[in-house]
Amino acid sequence: MLSRSHFQLHSRTRFRFLSISSPFLYNFSPIPKFPTKSRFRQPTRATTLIIRNSSSTPNSGSITAKPSSELRNKPKNSEPDDKLRRLRELFSRPTINIDAYIIPSQDAHQSEFIADCYARREYISGFTGSAGTAVVTKDKAALWTDGRYFLQAEQQLNSSWILMRAGNLGVPTTSEWLNGVLTPGSRIGIDPFLFSSDASEELKEAIAKKNHELVYLYDINLVDEIWKEARPKPPDKPIRVHDLKYAGVDVSSKLSSLRSELTDAGSSAIVISMLDEIAWLLNLRGSDVPHSPVMYAYFVVEIDGAKLFIDDAKVTPEVMNHLKNAGIELRPYESILSEIESLAAKGACLWLDTSSVSAAIVNTYKFACNKFAGGIGSLINKNKRTIPLGPNGESWEPSAVNKSSPVCLAKAVKNEAELQGMCNSHLRDAAALAHFWAWLEDEISNGVVLTEVDVADKLLEFRSAQEGFVDTSFDTISGSGANGAIIHYRPDPNRCSTVDSEKLFLLDSGAQYIDGTTDITRTVHFGEPSSRQKECFTRVLQGHIALDQAVFPENTPGFVLDAFARSALWKIGLDYRHGTGHGVGAALNVHEGPQSISFRFGNMTPLLKGMVVSNEPGYYEDHSFGIRIENLLIVKEVDTPNRFGGIGYMGFEKLTFVPIQTKLVDLSLLSTAEIDWLNDYHNRTWEKVSPLVDGSSRQWLWNNTRPVAKPH
Numbered sequence: 001m002l003s004r005s006h007f008q009l010h011s012r013t014r015f016r017f018l019s020i021s022s023p024f025l026y027n028f029s030p031i032p033k034f035p036t037k038s039r040f041r042q043p044t045r046a047t048t049l050i051i052r053n054s055s056s057t058p059n060s061g062s063i064t065a066k067p068s069s070e071l072r073n074k075p076k077n078s079e080p081d082d083k084l085r086r087l088r089e090l091f092s093r094p095t096i097n098i099d100a101y102i103i104p105s106q107d108a109h110q111s112e113f114i115a116d117c118y119a120r121r122e123y124i125s126g127f128t129g130s131a132g133t134a135v136v137t138k139d140k141a142a143l144w145t146d147g148r149y150f151l152q153a154e155q156q157l158n159s160s161w162i163l164m165r166a167g168n169l170g171v172p173t174t175s176e177w178l179n180g181v182l183t184p185g186s187r188i189g190i191d192p193f194l195f196s197s198d199a200s201e202e203l204k205e206a207i208a209k210k211n212h213e214l215v216y217l218y219d220i221n222l223v224d225e226i227w228k229e230a231r232p233k234p235p236d237k238p239i240r241v242h243d244l245k246y247a248g249v250d251v252s253s254k255l256s257s258l259r260s261e262l263t264d265a266g267s268s269a270i271v272i273s274m275l276d277e278i279a280w281l282l283n284l285r286g287s288d289v290p291h292s293p294v295m296y297a298y299f300v301v302e303i304d305g306a307k308l309f310i311d312d313a314k315v316t317p318e319v320m321n322h323l324k325n326a327g328i329e330l331r332p333y334e335s336i337l338s339e340i341e342s343l344a345a346k347g348a349c350l351w352l353d354t355s356s357v358s359a360a361i362v363n364t365y366k367f368a369c370n371k372f373a374g375g376i377g378s379l380i381n382k383n384k385r386t387i388p389l390g391p392n393g394e395s396w397e398p399s400a401v402n403k404s405s406p407v408c409l410a411k412a413v414k415n416e417a418e419l420q421g422m423c424n425s426h427l428r429d430a431a432a433l434a435h436f437w438a439w440l441e442d443e444i445s446n447g448v449v450l451t452e453v454d455v456a457d458k459l460l461e462f463r464s465a466q467e468g469f470v471d472t473s474f475d476t477i478s479g480s481g482a483n484g485a486i487i488h489y490r491p492d493p494n495r496c497s498t499v500d501s502e503k504l505f506l507l508d509s510g511a512q513y514i515d516g517t518t519d520i521t522r523t524v525h526f527g528e529p530s531s532r533q534k535e536c537f538t539r540v541l542q543g544h545i546a547l548d549q550a551v552f553p554e555n556t557p558g559f560v561l562d563a564f565a566r567s568a569l570w571k572i573g574l575d576y577r578h579g580t581g582h583g584v585g586a587a588l589n590v591h592e593g594p595q596s597i598s599f600r601f602g603n604m605t606p607l608l609k610g611m612v613v614s615n616e617p618g619y620y621e622d623h624s625f626g627i628r629i630e631n632l633l634i635v636k637e638v639d640t641p642n643r644f645g646g647i648g649y650m651g652f653e654k655l656t657f658v659p660i661q662t663k664l665v666d667l668s669l670l671s672t673a674e675i676d677w678l679n680d681y682h683n684r685t686w687e688k689v690s691p692l693v694d695g696s697s698r699q700w701l702w703n704n705t706r707p708v709a710k711p712h
Contacts, residue, residue: 098189175206192360200359248417270351344368418586425516431692438700452491473510484626501527521630542568631656659704
């Protein structure tokens with residue numbers, strides 16, 4: 001499906017974290033069982049924190065965008081938006097006093113997928129896409145989203161909203177727009193839990209050009225205030241232990257390695273807020289977030305202890321015992337800011353990944369450190385006492401180590417048990433897909449009318465029958481004909497298309513199993529594809545093969561390989577607008593970093609042995625069809641005849657074994673080597689999957705894995 005360090009084995013139980021600072025492409029509360037009006041302790045007595053920069057720049061030309069209603073030619077006299085009216089009424093409260101409010105998609109942990117109760121941007125705007133930012137002023141409302149969702153946003157936004165097509169020429173960013181529509185010196189409010197520290201600092205700097213103030217509203221989320229009783233309840237399902245036979249390394253060993261990293265960095269504690277990092281580190285899994293087996297929590301690890309901040313109603317006796325054995329204490333989820341203040345008060349040097357840890361946590365620590373430093377100063381002056389000593393006897397004032405989380409890369413590099421679980425789950429998933437495709441081809445050939453939703457539901461039925469199935473790993477993208485050209489299309493039961501023999505059909509889907517996570521895309525035609533469709537499909541396949549066969553020097557970042565997947569398309573002037581590959585978790589999030597394979601060359605994370613990435617080039621012809629071919633790959637070492645520079649070389653090993661429809665391949669375009677690749681892939685697919693299926697599904701697999709030959 002389209003879209004952080006590393007454990008390297010020294011012995012069966014000893015690993016070391018490798019810290020690599022690199023960009024991560026991910027972006028998402030009331031919080032479980034806390035009162036709306038006092039979600040967290042604020043760092044100061046005031047209810048808001050104002051960040052102000054007095055610098056200003058001359059006025060720049062304003063950029064305007066048409067309301068979405070005009071774009072759809074709807075009447076301009078639509079009913080006033082009651083949600084916006086109630087939200088704006090809160091702006092003038094004495095404890096709030098703001099001129100604009102920004103509502104992002106994120107929860108307090110920068111999650112890609114979020115629980116329903118945290119879908120604030122969706123609630124206020126009516127736009128249900130996964131990516132977007134809403135900004136509301138006293139007289140305007142605008143929503144930014146990217147090209148995957150332009151059409152959807154046009155359909156879902158009412159006339160009160162302006163649609164900002166992010167990335168299009170002339171479309172301002174949120175900060176540029178605010179600088180253009182607000183009077184200089186205005187106050188812009190945010191919920192500091194929903195912005196990473198880096199994001200809030202970037203916003204502060206951008207709006208300073210017009211002398212605006214950034215106001216942190218710690219004690220109230222304005223959308224929650226108007227959502228009230230209609231807001232979904234916070235998730236409260238129990239969490240579970242992720243068995244050691246799947247995890248591969250016990251919690252105590254992981255914590256020991258993490259503490260070694262803390263010591264090496266001169267830090268005494270780390271705050272971890274990314275949910276998949278917490279789940280991986282603690283060998284726990286949850287169901288708080290759709291498609292992602294994680295639970296809402298914060299985790300603080302010190303040199304001599306660790307605390308998990310979570311709603312204890314989710315903690316079963318088994319999980320409690322599991323945590324106790326690893327020396328982990330439980331604390332209420334909402335007490336995280338109090339803990340941050342306590343750590344600063346005792347002189348803890350915190351490791352904070354400011355790209356993911358919220359502005360609320362980072363600024364609470366900064367304020368507490370300042371308060372602590374002042375207190376220490378008075379003690380030194382009055383009582384001749386000294387500042388607390390660090391681990392090596394040096395004087396130690398509280399400070400932060402701002403680096404990427406070392407857990408990110410450790411999680412991304414799978415150990416042997418995790419890789420075995422991924423292999424096993426992918427074979428069971430392949431069996432489910434063989435059953436599904438055999439069923440679907442039979443239904444279509446018999447003239448059965450099926451909608452895109454019917455097809456997605458039936459696939460879920462086949463997957464659910466597999467051992468260890470937990471959930472889908474994302475909402476299935478089931479796109480027939482023109483809908484396949486919408487990259488992140490999600491069929492709506494009320495208006496989706498039917499799947500028939502006259503159109504290309506794109507199916508991007510995945511599953512969460514107890515031992516692994518899958519993600520696969522196949523594009524098929526049930527009738528006779530056009531020569532244009534076959535050429536486009538074949539060039540996508542050529543790119544897929546080129547990346548699959550790539551051999552590259554160790555320490556190569558993923559962006560170097562992106563052109564491998566595009567080259568065949570480029571030769572005839574075609575391309576696609578998404579990345580080629582993302583990282584995938586082991587029985588965790590279907591999208592994970594820090595690695596990626598993308599034309600975005602800012603990510604310098606090397607592809608390391610044991611990482612899992614997707615290989616998913618595509619091509620999309622608007623209003624006509626979409627093509628994508630996706631397998632998951634394991635990064636592995638490759639034995640090459642030479643080792644230039646004395647370094648090793650890397651390549652890929654396949655995880656996904658599901659036939660690629662040869663009917664869509666123009667064999668005359670393929671080289672002999674490419675045909676050999678396709679035949680070898682299908683031969684291995686038959687050998688691995690045929691023992692797991694029988695009857696019509698086995699016959700379908702046989703029919704679709706037969707060798708092909710280049711025409712004479």
